[in-house]
Amino acid sequence: MRLRLIKLLILLVLSLTITQTSNARYKEVPKLGINVGSMGKLSSSIPFTDIFKISRGWFTSCEYDWRAKRPIDPGCTARKSLNSQEQNRLDLDGNGWVRSLPTPQDDPIFTSVTSTWSLSTHFPSGRYVVLYDGEGRMKISGDLRMGYQRPGHIEFDLLSPKRNLKLQITQTDPRRNGNYIRNIRIVPKKNENDYMRRVFNPDYIARIRPMQVLRFMPWTNPRANVAVEWSQRAGIGEAHYTGDRGVPAERMVDLANAINAAPWLSIPYKASDDYMRQYARMVKNRLRKNQKVYIEYSNEVWNSIFPAATYAARKADALWRFPYPKVAAGKRRVLLSANWYAKRSVEMCKIWKNEFGSQRTRVKCVLGSLNSVPWVGKEILDCPLWKEARGCGRYVDAYGIGPYFGDYIAKKENRATVKSWTKDADGGKARLFQEILHGGMLKKGPQGGAMALVRDQIYANKKLADKYRLELIAYEAGQHLIRYDPPHTVKDPAVLNLFMSVQKDPRMRQAYQQYLNTWAQGGGGLLLHFYGIGEPEPKNFFGMLDYLKQQSTPKYQALMDYLGSNISYIPPQKAYVAPPIVQAPPQQRQAPQPATRRNALNDAWEEAGSIPAPQARQATRIAPPVSRYNGAIVGPGINGWTVQGNTAISPPIRLRSGRNNKLSVYWRLENVRRSPNEFFRIYAVDNRGGRKILITQPSQDIAEVGNSDQLYEEDISRYIGPPIRFMFETSPGLQAIIEKVTFR
Numbered sequence: 001m002r003l004r005l006i007k008l009l010i011l012l013v014l015s016l017t018i019t020q021t022s023n024a025r026y027k028e029v030p031k032l033g034i035n036v037g038s039m040g041k042l043s044s045s046i047p048f049t050d051i052f053k054i055s056r057g058w059f060t061s062c063e064y065d066w067r068a069k070r071p072i073d074p075g076c077t078a079r080k081s082l083n084s085q086e087q088n089r090l091d092l093d094g095n096g097w098v099r100s101l102p103t104p105q106d107d108p109i110f111t112s113v114t115s116t117w118s119l120s121t122h123f124p125s126g127r128y129v130v131l132y133d134g135e136g137r138m139k140i141s142g143d144l145r146m147g148y149q150r151p152g153h154i155e156f157d158l159l160s161p162k163r164n165l166k167l168q169i170t171q172t173d174p175r176r177n178g179n180y181i182r183n184i185r186i187v188p189k190k191n192e193n194d195y196m197r198r199v200f201n202p203d204y205i206a207r208i209r210p211m212q213v214l215r216f217m218p219w220t221n222p223r224a225n226v227a228v229e230w231s232q233r234a235g236i237g238e239a240h241y242t243g244d245r246g247v248p249a250e251r252m253v254d255l256a257n258a259i260n261a262a263p264w265l266s267i268p269y270k271a272s273d274d275y276m277r278q279y280a281r282m283v284k285n286r287l288r289k290n291q292k293v294y295i296e297y298s299n300e301v302w303n304s305i306f307p308a309a310t311y312a313a314r315k316a317d318a319l320w321r322f323p324y325p326k327v328a329a330g331k332r333r334v335l336l337s338a339n340w341y342a343k344r345s346v347e348m349c350k351i352w353k354n355e356f357g358s359q360r361t362r363v364k365c366v367l368g369s370l371n372s373v374p375w376v377g378k379e380i381l382d383c384p385l386w387k388e389a390r391g392c393g394r395y396v397d398a399y400g401i402g403p404y405f406g407d408y409i410a411k412k413e414n415r416a417t418v419k420s421w422t423k424d425a426d427g428g429k430a431r432l433f434q435e436i437l438h439g440g441m442l443k444k445g446p447q448g449g450a451m452a453l454v455r456d457q458i459y460a461n462k463k464l465a466d467k468y469r470l471e472l473i474a475y476e477a478g479q480h481l482i483r484y485d486p487p488h489t490v491k492d493p494a495v496l497n498l499f500m501s502v503q504k505d506p507r508m509r510q511a512y513q514q515y516l517n518t519w520a521q522g523g524g525g526l527l528l529h530f531y532g533i534g535e536p537e538p539k540n541f542f543g544m545l546d547y548l549k550q551q552s553t554p555k556y557q558a559l560m561d562y563l564g565s566n567i568s569y570i571p572p573q574k575a576y577v578a579p580p581i582v583q584a585p586p587q588q589r590q591a592p593q594p595a596t597r598r599n600a601l602n603d604a605w606e607e608a609g610s611i612p613a614p615q616a617r618q619a620t621r622i623a624p625p626v627s628r629y630n631g632a633i634v635g636p637g638i639n640g641w642t643v644q645g646n647t648a649i650s651p652p653i654r655l656r657s658g659r660n661n662k663l664s665v666y667w668r669l670e671n672v673r674r675s676p677n678e679f680f681r682i683y684a685v686d687n688r689g690g691r692k693i694l695i696t697q698p699s700q701d702i703a704e705v706g707n708s709d710q711l712y713e714e715d716i717s718r719y720i721g722p723p724i725r726f727m728f729e730t731s732p733g734l735q736a737i738i739e740k741v742t743f744r
Contacts, residue, residue, distance in 0.1 A: 035218060038218040064076045090113065097182035098113050115240070119164050124549075135175065199254060230274060269301065342386065407481070409442070409481060414444070429501065429507070437510070439452060472524050631643065632734070653724055669735065
């Protein structure tokens with residue numbers, strides 16, 4: 001009896017432990033979250049295990065003979081070869097898969113379709129598997145090496161992201177029985193057997209796990225998403241998640257569930273009542289039962305850069321019979337859209353809370369406004385044109401603003417002064433942080449600088465929220481050293497470099513800490529940083545992290561400080577790279593079918609990427625070979641070259657005018673020491689000794705690829721004039737084994 005009682009106590013303790021663990025991140029009053037990265041940042045954040053979902057949709061392509069500079073397909077040109085811009089003529093099924101392709105005799109110019117990726121600099125290399133249903137022919141290109149293939153299954157090693165990645169379907173449903181190529185998935189080899197369970201990239205989950213709320217506005221694609229009915233939304237089976245309809249709503253909820261965070265959902269601005277009703281039902285049934293959901297009607301409907309603002313203003317004009325006739329056109333448009341936005345938000349809130357019924361308190365309805373212009377927020381909360389409401393703030397749960405700091409520094413009137421800072425020894429960073437934290441660096445800058453200005457804005461908006469007893473929250477937040485309004489657009493390279501370089505300066509952590517404390521002291525509640533993970537670019541450097549495996553940044557450190565999280569991210573070991581594959585004997589390969597239309601430049605690519613091996617053939621893998629050489633640059637590929645220390649220079653090679661000059665190099669590296677100074681480079685050298693770098697492999701890429709075989713192929717005609725030599729160079733201690741070099 002005593003033993004049984006002890007067992008029961010142990011089970012009770014375990015049960016309580018499991019419950020606490022699963023709910024450890026749930027917060028009744030969440031403090032911090034992020035906006036997910038935009039569609040253009042998906043290759044930096046890599047949220048999905050299946051990377052085909054984040055490719056850029058279908059481009060209609062045609063065949064062009066680059067050697068002869070003439071079309072193979074009628075009407076094709078060099079400019080149209082990748083994208084003939086005939087997407088409206090594609091024959092797609094309900095999920096966006098291509099059911100058929102035109103022939104050269106048909107009216108359209110295109111005869112194939114291509115899906116491409118804009119791979120970020122740090123996109124993970126390694127072995128990937130392409131899985132698909134149906135019959136046809138496809139080609140895969142990029143900086144890659146093809147591996148084992150059979151119908152429905154193609155493997156390749158992505159060596160680097162430098163030439164991006166392309167998947168082209170050149171034939172589909174050849175027997176015209178409806179078995180077209182579809183359900184394409186591209187997953188890391190290590191996830192081949194679990195990608196259906198692991199919809200989300202485990203590394204992405206690990207990075208965002210501390211966050212308590214995820215705002216999915218960027219994935220909703222509010223500019224282009226014009227869905228009216230629920231049946232028009234993006235479905236889970238959608239070929240690409242980067243289209244106008246955005247990422248499926250179900251996947252947004254699934255991601256929130258994966259880290260036990262509250263989803264913040266933006267409803268398309270044309271959505272009908274029934275769309276909203278069915279959306280609410282789906283979320284109620286799919287979201288964790290203890291978790292709340294924030295809902296928002298579109299995004300910044302008062303902001304004229306979004307099409308929703310024009311839509312709302314027209315709706316307001318029609319409903320309230322052209323109000324505010326004497327107000328200036330620009331301000332009138334804002335007032336009209338603000339009133340319609342408030343009215344539609346209240347209607348949306350009522351629909352959602354009714355659907356949640358007894359759980360209605362889980363739904364948090366938000367009205368958002370422009371933090372720097374309090375009269376906009378007042379118009380939204382009071383919604384005076386909708387007199388029946390007697391104030392729209394009475395029907396929602398929170399008032400949201402975007403309390404960014406520093407945007408005024410990028411104004412045109414401050415440009416000359418800011419540019420003068422760049423001549424300082426530190427490039428102007430000290431003066432910029434002085435202006436942010438304390439002010440005094442700009443003649444017409446706010447007293448106390450950016451922090452004092454954002455503090456005053458927070459206080460002013462807190463008064464508006466208090467009028468309706470609403471929580472003040474930040475739907476977007478962070479630094480804003482950039483301007484989008486045309487008079488103030490920043491194009492000067494020196495100024496842009498200053499604004500971008502300070503993002504990684506340790507003083508940015510101090511700025512964020514002061515900023516976050518100012519927010520909390522001003523009565524602010526939930527704050528959502530804009531945004532999570534994304535590679536910086538001149539018009540967009542808002543992310544807390546640049547790429548998925550980045551260990552930390554000053555912004556990320558400050559956000560974790562604010563959250564009180566002790567989580568430290570440990571990057572995974574090197575990317576998965578499959579061992580080399582022994583190719584099957586030629587007689588075992590399936591003979592290629594005759595082609596009536598071929599592009600000579602693509603022959604090798606097509607043979608490597610689209611001819612499936614017999615299904616019965618098994619891939620035989622062997623361990624990487626052990627180096628039998630001594631020296632820095634060695635191997636049969638450089639026989640006859642001049643080797644001196646860490647360099648090898650070829651005999652003279654003459655380029656052929658008006659023809660392709662394709663260089664192919666097969667190599668592998670040995671003695672990889674994971675030193676930050678390691679590199680391998682390939683140059684073209686002219687007859688005067690001038691060097692043009694063709695490829696450089698830095699230490700991070702070397703560490704990821706290890707001693708796997710690598711391939712570089714490129715037409716180098718445009719790089720340098722004849723006669724030339726090729727040159728390989730390695731860092732001290734690193735050995736490059738050059739297996740084969742061809743030039744034709």
